[in-house]
Amino acid sequence: MPDEPGAGRKGLECSPVRGTVSQVRVELSNTAEKQLAKAPGHIVKKFALWVDLVTVEGLAAARTIPGYRDHGLKGEWKGYRAIRLSDAYRAIYQEQQTGTVHAVYVEEVNKHDY
Numbered sequence: 001m002p003d004e005p006g007a008g009r010k011g012l013e014c015s016p017v018r019g020t021v022s023q024v025r026v027e028l029s030n031t032a033e034k035q036l037a038k039a040p041g042h043i044v045k046k047f048a049l050w051v052d053l054v055t056v057e058g059l060a061a062a063r064t065i066p067g068y069r070d071h072g073l074k075g076e077w078k079g080y081r082a083i084r085l086s087d088a089y090r091a092i093y094q095e096q097q098t099g100t101v102h103a104v105y106v107e108e109v110n111k112h113d114y
Contacts, residue, residue, distance in 0.1 A: 024058055025103045026051045032091070035109045039089065046085045047109060054104055059095065080107065088112060 028036070036044055053062045062083075063070045069084040073092070082090045090112045096103040 023102055024054050026054055026106065027103055028106045029108070032106045032109050039109060043085050043089045043109070047091060050083060050085075050091070059102070059104060082112075084112075085109070 036047065039047075050062060050068060053065070062068065067084070071082060073080045073082055077092065080092050080094045082092050084090050088111050089109065091106055092108045092110075093104050093106045096105055
């Protein structure tokens with residue numbers, strides 16, 4: 001039952017790449033995987049949609065979706081970016097380029113302290 005909190009990775013089933021030129025791979029830290037396993041189902045679904053969008057269309061296309069409010073972070077998280085999954089939840093990620101492979105490494109998916 002992927003809609004329940006704690007559904008974990010089963011809720012992260014994303015569609016395969018459909019003839020796209022984007023070569024972005026999304027990787028999750030162990031921390032992010034554990035946090036997603038405890039997150040509400042609607043947060044897991046919205047995150048899975050973002051992963052699918054990044055994988056299929058690329059990070060630039062995902063940044064144009066206003067609902068995610070993709071933005072750079074400051075302070076101790078300088079060099080990282082965040083997306084908004086709800087009023088309370090966000091995902092923190094960092095772009096990584098290795099040769100021709102572009103990766104997005106998701107560090108955390110957590111409740112944001114405002």
